[in-house]
Amino acid sequence: MKNLKPxxxxxxLREKKHYLVLKTDKSIKEIESSILDFIGVYxxxxxxxxxxxxxxxxxxxxxxxxxxSQVKAALAMHGISCVxxxxxxNKAKQKFxxx
Numbered sequence: 001m002k003n004l005k006p007x008x009x010x011x012x013l014r015e016k017k018h019y020l021v022l023k024t025d026k027s028i029k030e031i032e033s034s035i036l037d038f039i040g041v042y043x044x045x046x047x048x049x050x051x052x053x054x055x056x057x058x059x060x061x062x063x064x065x066x067x068x069s070q071v072k073a074a075l076a077m078h079g080i081s082c083v084x085x086x087x088x089x090n091k092a093k094q095k096f097x098x099x
Contacts, residue, residue, distance in 0.1 A: 017062045017063065017064065018062070018064075018087060019061070019063075019089055020060070020061050020063055020075075020085055020092075021059075022061065022083065023058055023080075023082075024057065024059065028051055028054070028059070030078070031059070031080060034077070034080065037074070037078075038070070039067070039070050039071070043070065047070065048063070049062065050062045053089075058097060060092055060093070068085060083096045084096040
């Protein structure tokens with residue numbers, strides 16, 4: 001039997017992501033629980049929010065493009081402000097991180 005390498009997904013089959021820059025003093029656990037409370041377990045799994053980077057009061061999270069508005073609403077209900085949304089990490093850092 002040959003050693004077969006796993007094949008990579010085609011770009012058209014991958015999940016598309018947007019990156020949200022948040023300004024908050026809350027912990028990562030509080031951010032995840034606020035999203036989970038609003039959209040539920042199934043919505044949380046579909047939105048697949050992931051923490052990309054974190055500094056003092058700013059956090060970048062990646063979210064599935066179809067669930068950006070729901071995640072923003074969940075965060076707004078718990079007093080977490082979204083500074084901006086971008087399609088790439090570099091643009092998110094250039095536009096919203098330095099301010």
